[in-house]
Amino acid sequence: MRIERVRLRRISLPLVSPFRTSLGTEYERSALVVQVSTPDAEGWGECVAGADPDYSSEYVEGAEDVLLRHLVPRLLSAETVTAHTVGPLLAAVKGHRMAKAALEMAVLDAELRSQGLSFAAGLGAVADRVPSGVSVGIMDSVPELIDAVAAYLAQGYQRIKLKIEPGWDIVPVRAVRERFGDDTLLQVDANAAYTRADTRHLARLDAFDLLLIEQPLDEEDLLGHAALARGLRTPICLDESVVSARSAADAIALGACHIVNIKPGRVGGYLEARRIHDLCAAAGIPVWCGGMLETGLGRAGNAALAALPNFTLPGDVSASNRYFATDITEPFTLQDGHLTVPTAPGLGVTPIPAALDRATRTTTELHR
Ligand SMILES: CSCC[C@@H](NC(=O)CCC(=O)O)C(=O)O
Numbered sequence: 332m333r334i335e336r337v338r339l340r341r342i343s344l345p346l347v348s349p350f351r352t353s354l355g356t357e358y359e360r361s362a363l364v365v366q367v368s369t370p371d372a373e374g375w376g377e378c379v380a381g382a383d384p385d386y387s388s389e390y391v392e393g394a395e396d397v398l399l400r401h402l403v404p405r406l407l408s409a410e411t412v413t414a415h416t417v418g419p420l421l422a423a424v425k426g427h428r429m430a431k432a433a434l435e436m437a438v439l440d441a442e443l444r445s446q447g448l449s450f451a452a453g454l455g456a457v458a459d460r461v462p463s464g465v466s467v468g469i470m471d472s473v474p475e476l477i478d479a480v481a482a483y484l485a486q487g488y489q490r491i492k493l494k495i496e497p498g499w500d501i502v503p504v505r506a507v508r509e510r511f512g513d514d515t516l517l518q519v520d521a522n523a524a525y526t527r528a529d530t531r532h533l534a535r536l537d538a539f540d541l542l543l544i545e546q547p548l549d550e551e552d553l554l555g556h557a558a559l560a561r562g563l564r565t566p567i568c569l570d571e572s573v574v575s576a577r578s579a580a581d582a583i584a585l586g587a588c589h590i591v592n593i594k595p596g597r598v599g600g601y602l603e604a605r606r607i608h609d610l611c612a613a614a615g616i617p618v619w620c621g622g623m624l625e626t627g628l629g630r631a632g633n634a635a636l637a638a639l640p641n642f643t644l645p646g647d648v649s650a651s652n653r654y655f656a657t658d659i660t661e662p663f664t665l666q667d668g669h670l671t672v673p674t675a676p677g678l679g680v681t682p683i684p685a686a687l688d689r690a691t692r693t694t695t696e697l698h699r
């Protein structure tokens with residue numbers, strides 16, 4: 332395909348409620364929407380980098396800059412581009428995986444739309460709906476947490492993930508386990524808030540029959556996670572540490588994880604996400620689809636990805652209203668605790684122009 336034009340929209344969507352993690356509190360979602368125009372189809376992508384470089388080194392202004400000055404020009408000057416050649420075309424630019432992922436996602440969307448193929452068909456989905464888990468932030472009190480979890484379970488969510496940090500871990504997890512019983516699927520996510528010195532403290536979480544403990548230590552501390560895995564019964568899951576198939580293979584070889592949270596934006600795109608899925612399947616490592624508070628665009632791609640065969644644990648692919656009162660696409664809604672995998676060509680969704688305009692703060696366009 333020949334890329335004629337790329338349009339970047341910086342958007343902002345208010346969150347329905349503050350989302351607090353060990354990294355801080357978010358009140359609105361800043362993101363970048365990428366629109367790629369080709370003679371055959373338009374393609375849409377979403378950059379998941381947040382407002383601040385706290386989850387990873389990427390942040391929305393930095394992603395916008397590297398897209399405009401280094402990544403998009405490389406695609407506009409190429410004679411033809413396919414989703415599979417985006418990676419090699421951009422390889423000379425080091426890092427910036429979330430920015431690259433957004434561009435590859437838009438090219439993949441345009442390519443699949445022009446072929447009349449859905450993301451699900453293009454990626455190899457084997458299910459037409461996926462179970463939805465939900466991520467629950469750190470709250471001001473245990474009663475407030477209990478009320479929030481009760482509401483999510485009443486909506487049908489299949490799995491509860493609790494954000495934890497030192498000072499908010501054992502007590503809230505015990506309260507949720509005791510209030511909602513042993514059958515509730517429960518896991519925690521520390522966003523790297525602990526250190527190797529916390530092993531004995533984290534081992535106290537073994538009492539609560541958790542599915543996993545997500546990213547307890549620093550993203551670069553694979554040996555620390557391997558040591559922690561030897562000290563705990565609860566499986567270790569990595570998120571921030573896994574940025575590519577290579578890093579997934581290294582983490583598995585070192586015994587640093589039993590489970591992997593796959594996020595297409597974090598690993599450089601849906602194609603690398605599939606490579607990680609396949610590598611984990613070969614190693615007997617189950618995976619699930621993580622979330623980065625995506626709009627309906629990323630949510631659509633993630634629902635398709637989560638339908639691949641080795642995504643055997645409920646992911647953070649929630650309904651749109653978990654975060655947004657109004658999404659920029661038709662909202663994803665929970666049906667019996669599941670999201671339906673889109674079947675229309677490409678992502679299967681497109682932004683609603685009025686909603687996209689309302690969310691747009693700036694628009695920048697680059698042409699061939
Ligand atoms: C720092 S908040 C974004 C990253 C976080 N994501 C979630 O907790 C799920 C967010 C979602 O439901 O999209 C994670 O570390 O897994």
Ligand SMILES: [Mg+2]
Nearest residue numbers: 520545546570
């Ligand atoms: Mg996480």
